[in-house]
Amino acid sequence: MDFLTSLFSNFWVSLTGKLLLVALMIPLIGMVIGYAEMKLSAKMQARVGPYFAGGRWGWAQLIADGVKFFQKEDLIPDEADRPVFKIAPVLVLVSTVAILVIIPFGPGLIFRDLEVGIFFALAISSLSTVGVLMAGWSSGNKYSLMGGLRAAGQLIAYELPLVLAVIGSVMLAGTMSMSGIVEAQISAGYPYVVLQFIGFGIFMIAALAELSRIPFDMPIAESELVMGYLTEYSGFRFLFFFLAEFANMFSLSAIAVTLFLGGYWLPGIPEDVLAYAGPVILLAKTFLLVFTMIWFRWTFPRFREDQLQSLAWKWLIPLALANIILTGAFKVYL
Amino acid sequence: MTTTTPTKRRVFPGMGMVKGLWVTIYTMFRTIFRPGKYLATINYPKVKETPVPRARGVIALDQEACTVCMLCARNCPDWCIYIEGHKEEQAPSTPGGRVKVRATLDRFDIDYALCMYCGICVEVCPFDALFWSPEYEYSETHMGEMLHDMDRLQGWLETVPPDPELEK
Numbered sequence: 001m002d003f004l005t006s007l008f009s010n011f012w013v014s015l016t017g018k019l020l021l022v023a024l025m026i027p028l029i030g031m032v033i034g035y036a037e038m039k040l041s042a043k044m045q046a047r048v049g050p051y052f053a054g055g056r057w058g059w060a061q062l063i064a065d066g067v068k069f070f071q072k073e074d075l076i077p078d079e080a081d082r083p084v085f086k087i088a089p090v091l092v093l094v095s096t097v098a099i100l101v102i103i104p105f106g107p108g109l110i111f112r113d114l115e116v117g118i119f120f121a122l123a124i125s126s127l128s129t130v131g132v133l134m135a136g137w138s139s140g141n142k143y144s145l146m147g148g149l150r151a152a153g154q155l156i157a158y159e160l161p162l163v164l165a166v167i168g169s170v171m172l173a174g175t176m177s178m179s180g181i182v183e184a185q186i187s188a189g190y191p192y193v194v195l196q197f198i199g200f201g202i203f204m205i206a207a208l209a210e211l212s213r214i215p216f217d218m219p220i221a222e223s224e225l226v227m228g229y230l231t232e233y234s235g236f237r238f239l240f241f242f243l244a245e246f247a248n249m250f251s252l253s254a255i256a257v258t259l260f261l262g263g264y265w266l267p268g269i270p271e272d273v274l275a276y277a278g279p280v281i282l283l284a285k286t287f288l289l290v291f292t293m294i295w296f297r298w299t300f301p302r303f304r305e306d307q308l309q310s311l312a313w314k315w316l317i318p319l320a321l322a323n324i325i326l327t328g329a330f331k332v333y334l
Numbered sequence: 335m336t337t338t339t340p341t342k343r344r345v346f347p348g349m350g351m352v353k354g355l356w357v358t359i360y361t362m363f364r365t366i367f368r369p370g371k372y373l374a375t376i377n378y379p380k381v382k383e384t385p386v387p388r389a390r391g392v393i394a395l396d397q398e399a400c401t402v403c404m405l406c407a408r409n410c411p412d413w414c415i416y417i418e419g420h421k422e423e424q425a426p427s428t429p430g431g432r433v434k435v436r437a438t439l440d441r442f443d444i445d446y447a448l449c450m451y452c453g454i455c456v457e458v459c460p461f462d463a464l465f466w467s468p469e470y471e472y473s474e475t476h477m478g479e480m481l482h483d484m485d486r487l488q489g490w491l492e493t494v495p496p497d498p499e500l501e502k
Contacts, residue, residue: 043362046374299358300351 030243072235079140089240091131099251106278117178136229147228151219157312158209164320165202182263191262215300253289385468387498394490399463402437406455414448442484
């Protein structure tokens with residue numbers, strides 16, 4: 001035991017361990033959410049969903065899918081800009097992995113407790129926009145290009161309300177560190193959604209748009225753009241995008257949970273239990289939000305491109321600004 | 335001119351979204367907890383649906399009734415029916431009577447790789463030699479095997495259900 005503690009106190013060993021853990025979490029989360037989406041969407045449409053894979057309930061469906069992706073030929077179109085085409089999916093996945101680093105799973109249970117945690121998360125998550133734009137640009141395909149440009153327009157428009165919605169919580173907590181925000185909520189005794197319900201709503205809407213999921217899936221609108229920036233991708237590069245989408249769903253939900261819903265904390269649970277129950281509580285809350293995203297996806301139709309832009313610029317941004325002013329007034333006068 | 339005043343519906347903005355969300359989650363829980371009652375699909379290879387009356391599965395041929403009139407082949411939009419026949423002379427039924435000529439089938443093939451299941455051949459047949467059968471499990475691994483010859487078409491005849499009752 002002493003050997004292990006001394007081993008993990010070594011910087012490089014602990015770094016490698018943490019990296020491996022994050023790298024393992026991504027496919028695991030992707031598979032769990034992917035399976036949940038398949039099964040829940042089936043139930044919402046009165047279907048069975050995956051059934052035969054793995055013997056029961058189709059639990060091995062996503063594993064089979066993953067194996068299938070690796071068996072596929074690695075296709076790169078002639079017109080494609082090869083290095084950019086190859087880097088793009090990696091860039092998207094990296095930005096997803098990086099967000100997981102700053103999510104507190106329990107008291108002290110965090111990969112890296114950055115002083116500027118939420119700022120880092122928002123900055124690094126906009127890296128995926130670049131990846132998407134690179135994918136669209138380098139594919140050498142008009143549908144990909146249209147999808148990539150749409151994605152760029154959408155992600156830039158919704159980055160703003162996302163950031164502005166976060167500011168309310170940061171102001172209340174007085175810190176940008178993710179674990180600091182959770183501790184501030186614990187000492188305040190209530191999750192910030194009580195005061196920041198506008199911010200929470202805006203954050204979730206903007207997060208849906210950032211993920212370009214239905215009802216904000218114009219960049220990959222099947223009926224208009226084939227598959228948008230994903231059109232030319234197949235095999236494991238497509239798998240990267242696929243994993244990034246689901247892992248992003250998880251990480252954005254986890255950020256929302258940390259900022260607005262009290263993170264790993266539930267009212268009435270003593271501190272010493274929290275150390276063990278923390279990850280479970282955080283996962284439960286996160287998957288509740290992920291479920292909501294899946295629920296929205298299978299309920300709402302797609303927005304029109306101009307409706308999307310006017311929703312962001314005319315409604316969400318002014319609302320978020322008003323929310324900041326109100327929060328400021330609350331902070332000063334109470 | 336009479337004008338009808340539009341009925342004012344008092345609804346919250348966004349109520350449509352709530353309604354939609356309710357529909358999906360209601361369907362979800364109902365499908366999870368009472369799959370036997372509310373599931374819209376079945377596990378096909380294990381469980382089979384009973385086809386509806388007048389289901390268009392496959393076309394059956396009654397060779398006895400066919401007179402090689404070629405109407406079906408000529409009316410087929412896809413030209414997927416191939417018919418060959420010859421005339422046989424039959425001895426007169428009474429001594430000194432007229433010699434009867436009867437057309438007999440040599441070949442009656444339907445290429446289901448081409449057929450579009452319009453049912454015009456069944457409609458047009460004046461001697462009721464063609465029928466719809468609800469059988470649908472006759473996929474093949476080679477396209478050429480989708481050509482059913484007259485014996486195979488005759489075999490489908492026993493799967494033809496009795497005529498459904500007329501709708502009132």
